[in-house]
Amino acid sequence: MSAKRGLPSTLKMRHDRHYVEELSSHTGAPIGRMISMDKLEPNPNQPRIDFGEIEELVASIREKGVLEPLLVRPSEVGGRFMIISGERRFRAAREAGLVEVPCIEMDVNDREVAEIALIENLQRKDLTPFEEADGLQVLSERFDYTHEEIAVKIGKSRTTVTESLTIAALPQDVRAICLQAGIESKSLLLQIARQPDHASMLAFASKIAQKGMNRDDARNERKNEQGRPQPYIYKYNPPGREFRLEIKFKRNEVSNEDLIQSLEAIIDELRKPQ
Structure with a gap:
């Protein structure tokens, strides 16, 4: 893959190093260039569903152009490119009538595409707590990242990540x-x-x-x-079994004998003819 070309060296993306460079540090050098709009296609697995109002972005692009390049990779269809990051800018540029936009072509696999798209979505300012929590949970479960690793990748504190994952649960x-x-x-x-x-x-x-x-x-x-006084709760969660038991009493002190009597009452109830 050839060296990076096409974009001014002074051009800076809004994302910090942990966002794009860290994710792609082991891949081939990214290529910056202008790409025709009709050669770009959205990511079918884009995690963002609602792109919100884009009228202001359309007006800005008409006046100043696309200031932040889209991230793309070669598509399975020859000569075309799939958008990894920047679909909202792509939609606004299309509405503004642009015929080409600045892009950074990256050599990344499907896993990295999913990760970059998900992290970009998590860096939106208008995320609800549930949207953020669900996105972080996907990073944790699909990519097996620790809270510390997620914090580095999205540029937030580990405490913030832990709190969001608590909400996700x-x-x-x-x-x-x-x-x-x-x-x-x-x-x-x-x-x-x-x-x-x-x-x-x-x-x-x-x-x-x-x-x-x-x-x-x-x-x-x-x-x-x-x-x-808090009600007494008995919890039984045997390892390797497909059930767990939780009994909540109305009082806050319960003896083992009380617990045994309660369990026997449950068993007697279950043995009654249905």
Whole structure:
């Protein structure tokens, strides 16, 4: 692959080194050049679904052109290129009537394409806490990255990454309550996610939704709850088995004999003819 050419040496991309250069440091040297719009095609696995309003970007491109190159790689169809990063700029440039745009051609595989596209999506300013959390969870699970590695790649603190992944672990029914009630504050979602069990998460999310609590209201509520005697919860999660058991008592002190009697009552109930 030939050396980088075509783009001014003074041109800087908005992404820090950890974004593009770090991801492609082991690949061939990127090539910068102008590419015809009709030779570009979107990434079919683009993680971003909603590209938002692009009218302002269209107006800016009409006046100043595309200031930040698109990242592309050769397509399976000869002479064409798939967009790795910059589809929103591509759409705006097409609407602005441009016939070619500045691109950086990269020699990357499918895994790296998915990673770059996902990281670019995570660097958007308008992400909701759930969108950010889900994106980071994909990085963690699909690419097997630690919290520290993700933090380096997206340019955020490890604490931020850990908090987002905590939100990603919220059960779907709890998440549904939050979405329906418009609970979008990361602080509120974290307080819900840090409840001791599923039932407590549901109850706390419902209370926030019903009372329209803000961050401080929720914190005060948690302090009040923590000051009260908490119900006793027995958890049984045997390794290698496909079930786990959780029994929540109405009182906060339960003896082994109480627990055995409760389990026997459950067994007796299950043995009754249906």
